[in-house]
Amino acid sequence: MRMEEGGPTPPQALFDAMDKYIGEQAAKGHFLDGGGLFGTEDTVNFVVRKGETTRVDGPYAEAKEVVGGWALMQYDSLEDAIAGQQEFAELHAKYWPECEMVATLRQISDEPPQPADA
Known part of the structure; x- marks a missing residue:
C-alpha cells in the first residue's frame, strides 16, 4: 500500500472496517500477516x-x-487474490474517501531466481 506521507490519520471507521476485514480473511485462512x-x-x-x-x-x-503498510495473504487463485485486493481498496474508498493511495498486489516467488551466469 503506497500513499502520500504526512497525511491525516485514517478515521476510526476505517480502522473498525479493517479489523473486521482482517478477522474475516484470517478466519478463511487468507490473511497470514x-x-x-x-x-x-x-x-x-x-x-x-x-x-x-x-x-x-x-x-x-x-x-x-x-x-x-503491507499484508501477506494467501489465495487459491490469482482471481481470488485480485478480488481480495479490490475489496481491501474499496474499504479505503468507502471509509476514508479523501485518501489517495495505491494498493499493489504482487505474488511471492516460491523458488529463488536462477543466477544469470548459470
Whole structure:
C-alpha cells in the first residue's frame, strides 16, 4: 500500500472496517500477516551502486509516495487474490474517501531466481 506521507490519520471507521476485514480473511485462512509502517523520518537505506555501498538516512524530501503498510495473504487463485485486493481498496474508498493511495498486489516467488551466469 503506497500513499502520500504526512497525511491525516485514517478515521476510526476505517480502522473498525479493517479489523473486521482482517478477522474475516484470517478466519478463511487468507490473511497470514501484515501491519502499518512508520514514516520515513527514521528510515535508513543502503544503496548499492557500482560495487559500493552507501548509507542514506531519511527523511526523503523527494519522496511523494511511500509504502505505508503491507499484508501477506494467501489465495487459491490469482482471481481470488485480485478480488481480495479490490475489496481491501474499496474499504479505503468507502471509509476514508479523501485518501489517495495505491494498493499493489504482487505474488511471492516460491523458488529463488536462477543466477544469470548459470
